[in-house]
Amino acid sequence: MTSRYNAYSFIFALTTPLDGLLVFENNDVNACANCGSPMNLLTRVWRSSLGKKYLMAISGLVLLLFLVGHMVGNLLLFLGREDINRYAEFLHSTKEVLWTVRLVLLAMAFVHVLAGVSLWIENKSARPVAYENPDPVVASYASRTMLMSGLIVASFIIFHLLHYTVKVPAVNLTGADFGTLQETLRDGSQRADVHEMMLKGFSNPVVALFYVLGMGLLCLHLSHGASAMFQSLGARSDAYRAFFNMLALAVAVVFFLGFSAVPIAVLLRLVK
Numbered sequence: 001m002t003s004r005y006n007a008y009s010f011i012f013a014l015t016t017p018l019d020g021l022l023v024f025e026n027n028d029v030n031a032c033a034n035c036g037s038p039m040n041l042l043t044r045v046w047r048s049s050l051g052k053k054y055l056m057a058i059s060g061l062v063l064l065l066f067l068v069g070h071m072v073g074n075l076l077l078f079l080g081r082e083d084i085n086r087y088a089e090f091l092h093s094t095k096e097v098l099w100t101v102r103l104v105l106l107a108m109a110f111v112h113v114l115a116g117v118s119l120w121i122e123n124k125s126a127r128p129v130a131y132e133n134p135d136p137v138v139a140s141y142a143s144r145t146m147l148m149s150g151l152i153v154a155s156f157i158i159f160h161l162l163h164y165t166v167k168v169p170a171v172n173l174t175g176a177d178f179g180t181l182q183e184t185l186r187d188g189s190q191r192a193d194v195h196e197m198m199l200k201g202f203s204n205p206v207v208a209l210f211y212v213l214g215m216g217l218l219c220l221h222l223s224h225g226a227s228a229m230f231q232s233l234g235a236r237s238d239a240y241r242a243f244f245n246m247l248a249l250a251v252a253v254v255f256f257l258g259f260s261a262v263p264i265a266v267l268l269r270l271v272k
C-alpha cells in the first residue's frame with residue numbers, strides 16, 4: 001500500500017511542476033485584472049520566490065543538457081584529430097543554428113545568475129543574522145556555498161570563452177595564437193585545428209590545473225544544484241529525497257571525471 005502510494009505521489013509530483021506558479025505568495029490572483037498577458041505573467045513569476053526557483057531550475061536544466069553534449073564532444077579528443085576537428089567543423093557549419101544556441105545559452109546563464117543573486121538577497125533580508133551553528137546535516141557545504149561557487153563558475157566560463165572561443169592570445173599563457181591553428185585536409189582545404197588547440201592549451205600545467213579546479217567547483221555547485229532543481233520542478237518529494245540527492249551527486253561526479261579527463265590526459269601526455 002505504502003509503495004503504491006509512493007509511486008502515485010512520485011508520478012503526481014512529476015506531472016504537476018507548474019502548480020506552484022499558480023499560487024503566488026502575495027495571493028493577489030483575484031486582485032489582478034490583467035494577469036493573462038505574457039509580460040504580466042513574467043513579472044509575477046519574477047516577483048515570487050517560487051517563480052524564481054522555477055526559472056533557476058529550468059535555466060539550470062538547459063545549461064545541464066548543454067554540458068552533457070559539450071562533455072561528450074570534448075571526449076572525442078581521445079578518438080583523434082580527425083574526429084574532434086570534424087565535430088567542431090560541424091558545430092560551426094550553420095551560423096544561424098550556432099548563434100541561436102549561443103544566444104539561448106547566454107539568456108539561460110543570465111536568468112540563472114540573476115535569479116540566484118536575487119533569491120540570495122531575499123534570503124539574507126529575511127534572515128539578516130546567520131544561524132550561530134548551522135546544522136551541517138541539514139545544510140551541506142555545497143548548499144551553503146551555492147552563490148560563491150556559482151559566481152566563481154561564471155568567472156571560469158568567461159575565462160574559458162576568452163581562452164577557446166574568442167581565442168585571446170594573452171590568456172592562454174603559451175605564447176601561441178589559437179586563431180591561426182589550422183588543419184590542412186587531403187584536398188588542400190583548411191579547417192580549425194581544435195585538437196592542436198587543446199594540446200597546446202593544456203600543455204601549460206597552470207592552465208590545465210586551473211581547469212580541473214574550475215570543474216571541481218562546477219561539480220560542487222551541481223551536486224546541490226541538480227538536487228534543488230529536482231525539488232523545484234516537483235520531482236523531489238520527501239519520499240525520494242535521498243534518491244534525488246544521490247542522483248545529483250552521481251551527475252556531479254560524472255561531469256567532474258568527464259570534463260577533467262581532457263586537461264589531465266593532455267598534461268600527462270596521454271593524448272598526442
Ligand code: HEM
Pocket residue numbers: 067070074088091102105157160161164165194198211215218259260262263
Ligand atoms: C575541461 C573542461 C572543458 C574543456 C576542455 C572545454 C573545451 C572547449 C573548447 C575546445 C571549446 C571551443 C570549441 C570550438 O571552437 O569548436 C569550448 C567552447 C565552449 N565551452 Fe567549453 N570546455 C570545458 C568546460 C566547459 C564548461 C564547464 C562550460 C560551461 C559551463 C563550457 C562552455 C563552453 C561554451 C559556452 C563554449 C562556446 C561554444 C561556442 O559558442 O562556440 N565549457 N570548450
